[in-house]
Amino acid sequence: MKKMIALVMGLLLIFSLAACTPKSNDDGKTPTPTTKPEDKGEDKNEEDTANKENIRIGVITSITGERALVGEYAKYAIDMAVEDVNAAGGVLGRQVEVVYEDDLGTDVGAVNALNKLATDDKISAIVGPYYGTMILALDGEIRKAEIPVLSATSLTTVGDFGNPWLFQARTHDGHVPGALVEYVVGALGDKVSIIYGTDASGVGQMEAAVAKLEELGLEAVSIDAYNSGDKDFTAQILHVQAANPDVIVAFGLQVEAGLIMKQLRDMGVETPIAGLASYASKIAIDLAKEASNGVLSLTDFIPDTPREEGRVFADKYKTKYNLDSDFTAAVEYDKFQLIVEAIKIAGSTEREAIRDAMFEIQGYKGVANVYAFNEKGVGGTSILLIEIQDGVAQPKEILDIVKFD
Template sequence: MKSTLLAGALLAFATATSAHAQAIKLADVAELSGGGATVGTNWKNGIDLAIEEINAKGGVLGRKLEVTHADSQSNPGVARAQVQKALDAEPYVLLGPGYSGSVKVTAPLAAEAGIAQIMGGEAAELTQAGNKFLFRTSFGQQSSMPKVAKYIHDDMKAKTVAVVWVNNDFGRGGRDVVVKELDRLGSKVVADLSTEAGQVDFAADVGKIKAANPDAVFVYVNEEESARILKELKRQGVTAPLMGETTLIGQKVIELAGDAANGARGHVGLTTDAPVDLIKAFRDKFAKKYNYVPDHNGLKGYLAVYMVKATTEKMGKVDSKAFADALHGLTIKAADEPGILMDVTFSDTGDIDRQSFLVEVVEGKQVVKQVLPKVK
């Protein structure tokens, strides 16, 4: 009897150990503290929500997903160290970081390890260096900024534009593309203002904008700084229409800026206010779990995990070395994988093509004004 019980216990232990060993392990490195804490926390929560959903339905190819989270502290040097540590554990896929500067210094590490990296960075240069292991969850600046410039020129009818940007990889990349496009279209940049990450006082910058008297203002700084500059623009009575990208009209910006955000417009690849049923359902699930409305970073983290699921199921196997090749050129339809939320195609460079939106903040909410179709 004792031997039977012992054999049963050993079998149960072996089964549990085997099941644990079969878990598909993901590693996430994100901005959980520092200036990018809003970005990283939303990203992390989106990841956790997706993993919870997928595991509740049996996992991926019958295997559960597991993730480890590490804090980059919004610092590229720390991000690099955390990514190296994560790669040493040989994850199936690396998730993050969100900041372009941190992606820039970590991408070579993942590529050298042959591990696919699904990240939140939007700087144009990230996917233009020939790295075959790097993938976006949102539009790169080379895709989004021409749309922004066109809207400023064609819809806002702006002949003169003030450009305000944050002096980091993210800000410089967006600034360079939009200024080039504005010039090509015939809109003159009359103020070109560099600001710093974490900057608190924008009085002098807004004073320069007011003195330039532009037809429109393009604002491209991080979320917390966007809220501060919106407040200062209102305080100094700048009435020129405001245009930006996701970081100007995100949920956190609206909460921090209050009524100063009203009227701001932006092009967004992702918004929880999109007129898409699957995105509305995501927003409700996220808000129920975390007690706040997510921004686009929550969507990015959620989508990153479903990219892993859809690609792995397409391959029919868990093979980290084959993952990147399988994702290149892949089209994932929401009808086949609802967690991807909208039909999306991945290019050979790791960039994406899908619907995007032009939105305006009206009475503290993002209102979608236009739905822009996939390019192809």
């Protein structure tokens, strides 16, 4: 009897426990709290974080060395461009940052800087160095790295390199020296002396000027070369004096341009001078001082540019740095913004997508030029004629040189 009572009590206990257990709608297959919806959420958060990482753009410029002053103007401009882009919400919903590498003012330094940036797979594109000799040295490295690089060299030959990763954000010397010669011959006379630097840009500019003179049925009355970095131009100036030209057409970099203007006037040469962008640069004008008065130049940019975008840039640069902007600063700002524009068009930070998108940029209004990249990756379409008065470059007119759709 006792055994029977114990059995009944045991069965009642089992039934009561079963009644207290919650019922499942799927036969006990509902996930328990330890089944991992949380893990999926963590994976998604990690993915979102990756997608929100800053877009990184490399910059190669002269931070140290003899060309550091040019690099200073460039760095100020690019820092301002980064602030402008990020203040407007960034690109593709992400902020942008730059990674600077110093080219040391040398071709070897530029190669080392490119290789360091290109091996970082988080860097999407590179604002390349300003100087033409550096771009010549980088051509093969850019091909191997397969990363978009924007150059502002005026070298005529860049588009003929056949490098699908290299873009020229400048109106090149195949157009500009000839336009300068044609203008001065018509305005000042047909006896032309030429002074040029022996770097790649200077040689190309001299050759283009000579070709235009030949096209006009003329020949230069004197042609004198100097080496980049020279400080004394007495020999060249004496030869120019002996030739007695109507106008001196001069090609070179900013420092040499300033010294040539000053030394010509110091030696009593009053002949009109006409040059390219270097002769309108603040660096050259500051070196030449009053000797720059009356000099004509075809340049990309001056603070008093007729371009509305350029004036906005110049005013902001002056306010931010208490420094007048230079054409070097303007073209570096444009190079950075062109990369940003290509990223927007591509909808991607992949290097190949950015490269392909660069060719879609047609009629982009920058601060120094209007850009339309052709099948060779050359983008500049116009140039600005200026005259220096009282140490200030004054605009005369914009010359539209390259037609685009």
